[in-house]
Amino acid sequence: MKKILVRKNAYYDSVFLMLASKAIKQHPGIKEAAVVMGTDVNLELLKGIGLFSGEAASAKPNDLVIALEGETPEALEEACRIAEETLKKKSQRGGEEEAYRPVSLEGALKIIPEANLVIISVPGLYAAREARGALHKGLHVMLFSDHVSVEDEVDLKERATEKGLLMMGPDCGTAIINGKPLCFANVVRRGAIGLAAASGSGLQEVTCCIDRMGGGISQALGTGGRDLQEPRLRGRMMLMGIEALKHDPETRVIVVLSKPPAEESAATVLSRLEQTGKPCVVHFLGLKPMERRGAVWFSGNMEETAAMAVALSRGETCGRSNSFAPDKDLLERAEAEAGHMSRSQRYLRGLFAGGTLALEALSLFEQEGFKIRSNMAKEPGQALQSPHRSEGNTLLDLGDDVFTLGKPHPMIDPSLREERIAQEAADPETALLLMDVVLGYGAHEDPCGPLAESVSKAKAWMAERGGYLSVVASITGTDSDFQNKAEQKKKLESVGCLVMPSNYQAALQAVHIMKQVVQRWM
């Protein structure tokens, strides 16, 4: 059953055509759809693939042709309605007068001359140049862009240090300055805990855990992921962040968060923390926590980091938490989940939107003796042959360039993860899906809505084959985020997803389930 729409003299930009095409193709009951300009060769091709009818014969090269093949007349009608609506919206928008948007830093400064911080998000090739310009003007910089060379980063941070300016980034996605959330930050209560972190999603997770535990944030500074890892950078921005937090009167406790740092940078950071005179909590992801050094405590995971910082901010005793000891109910739940699975279901599939959240889960599984393949793996033996196909236990950072080039980040658009969930559900060896959901400014308006739908379908497919798909997740966010964590949680739980209070606890519960799975087929 076919339907052809022709729009005369239609001038649309390519990105819009792609979005229209995607919207139509996603409609249930649509088997095939082509959105093309009505050139002779395109029309000939539509004929060749059977997507041609009388209406298309009148099309000219500047006409837009939407050719649809559907299962039912209703599906075709609905797809046509979507197409018409999308095109109408576009033509209405085209005529609108937009508010003035400055296109350069100079233009923006004319509107807000008192601004002292600039967020830069341009292609990596131009990012360093823009950041230099901003530093030259005496502005603090939050550099959201990635793909900036280490050489440029060293140069930018040297310039910033000389001028006493913050140079957060590159690839810095989250910060909270004087209570103002920037980029992908969450709505958290203000308080006495100041953070400096070389990790965006890590910063979100710790600040949200602090909020959940009743603590509050004074400042949260991002440094860029390489600041402590790359020896040439010598942790410059982390040191500057610590210095800023030391002098910030609101900050009574300092938290430092980073992926495993270079040895020399770590030593400098720890020594600088000891000199602040304030209690500090340090978490180096994937590293075993060290013994306390004076007023500097070390934590074993991100949730524990939050718990220690909150305790210190209240003047309470701070120690390693034992709240992660196996809980009887959760162990029973793990056993029950594994018990429903079929014999072919053997493997974990971790699908993460946040890089640091993925790394925390990966580290825990490795500590527990699981061999995990991942697109984050540093050892060649753990790398995937293709990130687009899981092998054995697989844990993915779906925010990696390999998945997001030309597509929105999975925190912004859940469709990338939805596709992967469907792919994993089709694999009879998939036993458990482990996922994160990140809320906050910049993130999708209802991430758990479409995710719940995908999980529900995936569980149904697995059940049809006589299996059971276990799904464990955590939500990084707060009830004050515009998406509302409690509402989001309900959506996931309604489809049988086990939602844990933190990323660490979700990973831990996944470990318990996978241990049961392993025992079953040993």
Place this chain on the structure above:
Amino acid sequence: MTQARLDRSPEEQVFPTLVGVLVPLLTGRGTAVSVYSSAVNVLHNQGLLVSFVEETRAMTTLSVCVPALFRNPKKRLAPGDWVRFEGIRLVTADFEVLLQGRPNWQGTLMGKHVKGWSESKVSLLKEALLKKGKDGGFLGLLRREKTDNPFVEKAREGLRHKALSSLVGLGPGSTPSGDDFITGVLLGEETLRLLPAEEPKAVAGNQKTVIPSRLEKKTLWAALSRTNDAGKTLLWQALQAHFPAYLIEMLQSVSDAERPEEVAMAVESSVRCGETSGTDALTGFLLFMEGRL
């Protein structure tokens, strides 16, 4: 018919930062056909699209870079508005864009753009494009295996018969993928022409079989009527060896690149152009440089 006022005040005059070198050659009338946040397309009565653009990176030889147009709500064009082309200026009902004496954008490839080119860049470029390119257009041509994209298979068939012109107007996109692809091929031809005499064979293998002949160019000229205005405008320029700024920028960045990451960055920046335009043009360029056409 609406007439322009002759007594323009300074507030009604706009000075572009850059003028495409072919714009002052056009006379006659045009109509604004599409208005975006950073570009306005005007269809000239010769069937070519002339664009007002906000950023120099979006320049072609048929564009005029007028940032002021996008910052001032009083100087806006809406679909259907007329524009008169007078050589030294472009006149609308509400304002005029003065072209005389403004810097020109030539859009031509020069020796400096390709001086660092070497054989190794072809494989680096290919590797980066396969990794970073956007699917949906003609990227599938770079992979040898059959695809389920009928446009790619049709293009493959055309190339097998050495009929580059059969790709004119073919494929998805407001500029059909085939037109972007051919532009990339022509860019490759121009690149080889500019390389020192001993270089081309080292780069493209068998030069004789890869450069489209003058005859094929004639066929391409003749095929322009088979595509839409956007495709025609692009090819009309490329057949005269004028290329969009983003492609020239990509070529220079790859030529100058000292490390594979720099090549990848240049590709990444190019493939952001359009939905698949950048990817399709680079695919054409690469297949030509590999001697596979």
